[in-house]
Amino acid sequence: MxxxxxxxxxxxxxxxxxxxxxxxxxxxxxxxxxxQIEALAETAEQRELILALPRYSAVIVVSKPAARLGLELLHRYWPQVPAAPRWFSVGAATAQILADAGVAVNYPRDGDDSEALLALPALAQALAGPSPRVLIMRGEGGREFIADCLRGQGATVDYLPLYRRGQPDxxxxxxxxxxxxxxxxxxxxxxxxxxxxxxxxxxxxxxxxxxxxxxxxxxxxxxxxxxxxxxxxxxxxxxxxxxxxxxxxxxxxxxx
The missing domain is CATH 3.40.50.10090 (Rossmann fold)
Structure with a gap:
């Protein structure tokens, strides 16, 4: 023990x-x-982003709640996961949720943090083309570090907020x-x-x-x-x- x-x-x-x-x-x-996690009600902005999924070079899913709720939204509008973009997660547990749903996902094997994700060669490859675009699935707020780094590399970054965090009393x-x-x-x-x-x-x-x-x-x-x-x-x-x-x-x- x-x-x-x-x-x-x-x-x-x-x-x-x-x-x-x-x-x-x-x-x-x-x-x-x-x-505590509270799912956001679906909005026109969410629908617009998920329907425009193929225009992105990469989708980054930052947490397990984002993976679960993002998959629910995805499956409402896409019977099959689009061939593009390439999918990434910050950690192995989030990646497992995506993989179990049939999403081919890349994630760092040497650390479950933003720095390890940003160092992935696969992410650099996904962003190597002209005018790369990245969609980040997340809660309201958080993970600004990833977006700031990607924008510094010339990528356009959009957020798809899926939940808010509350505080138990x-x-x-x-x-x-x-x-x-x-x-x-x-x-x-x-x-x-x-x-x-x-x-x-x-x-x-x-x-x-x-x-x-x-x-x-x-x-x-x-x-x-x-x-x-x-x-x-x-x-x-x-x-x-x-x-x-x-x-x-x-x-x-x-x-x-």
């Missing part, structure tokens, strides 16, 4: 799936979702009460937005929260956490369960 006792902060369905994976590896976890004492009550020694944060929500919820209890080991998905979120005073930050180089498990294996376990 692992000495790790993790607080999971992802949306409830993702936390439940991750908790089952961790339990199979002997890792205890407890969930306090800091974000907890009493101000809920976070520390759960950490202390279940003797949790680490916190998993899945995004910069999730970290900001964690910091907000902690409020005056933040110094106690910041003493826990914090597992984060990318260098950018790691920088946020260190700047906020987290004592030990572990960059998992991805948001997948496999990335977390790999990080848990190489990080010294806290004393029981």
């Amino acid at each position: 692992s000495a790790w006792r993790l607080l999971l902060t992802r949306p409830a369905p993702e936390s439940a799936a991750l908790a089952a994976t961790l339990a199979a590896q002997g890792v205890f976890s407890s969930s306090l979702p800091l974000l 907890y009493p101000s004492t809920a976070l520390l009460a759960q950490l202390d009550g279940q003797q949790l020694n680490a916190v998993l944060v899945s995004s910069g937005e999730g970290f900001a929500r964690l910091r907000q919820l902690a409020a005056d209890d933040w110094p106690q929260v910041a003493r826990r080991v914090m597992f984060v998905p990318s260098a950018r979120v790691a920088e946020q956490a260190r700047a906020a005073g987290v004592e030990m930050v572990v960059d998992c180089r991805g948001a997948s369960a496999a990335a977390l498990l790999a990080a848990l294996r190489v990080t010294p376990q806290p004393a029981p």
Whole structure:
């Protein structure tokens, strides 16, 4: 049995799936979702973008909710996935959702983050033609880094927003009460937005929260956490369960 006792902060369905994976590896976890996913009602803009899909050089899907909702929209208007454009995802878990639906998808094998995606030779090839266009499937806001980099390379970038992120309502004492009550020694944060929500919820209890080991998905979120005073930050180089498990294996376990 692992000495790790993790607080999971992802949306409830993702936390439940991750908790089952961790339990199979002997890792205890407890969930306090800091974000919740709400699908957006279909709009004329969404329809226009999905019907114009073949004009894009690449489609980038940034998250699992974006993959699920994007596929629902796609299948309403395209009985078969168009041969163009080429599809990309930020991580392996998102790619699996697309692949299970018959979409040929490219994704980085060496990291589930924006930097690894942007370094893919397949993405460079997709954008090599004249006037490249990229469609990014995502929630409202987020992942500006990808678009900024692609625009800097001369690509036109459009967003297809599919969901919004809400915040569950907890009493101000809920976070520390759960950490202390279940003797949790680490916190998993899945995004910069999730970290900001964690910091907000902690409020005056933040110094106690910041003493826990914090597992984060990318260098950018790691920088946020260190700047906020987290004592030990572990960059998992991805948001997948496999990335977390790999990080848990190489990080010294806290004393029981």
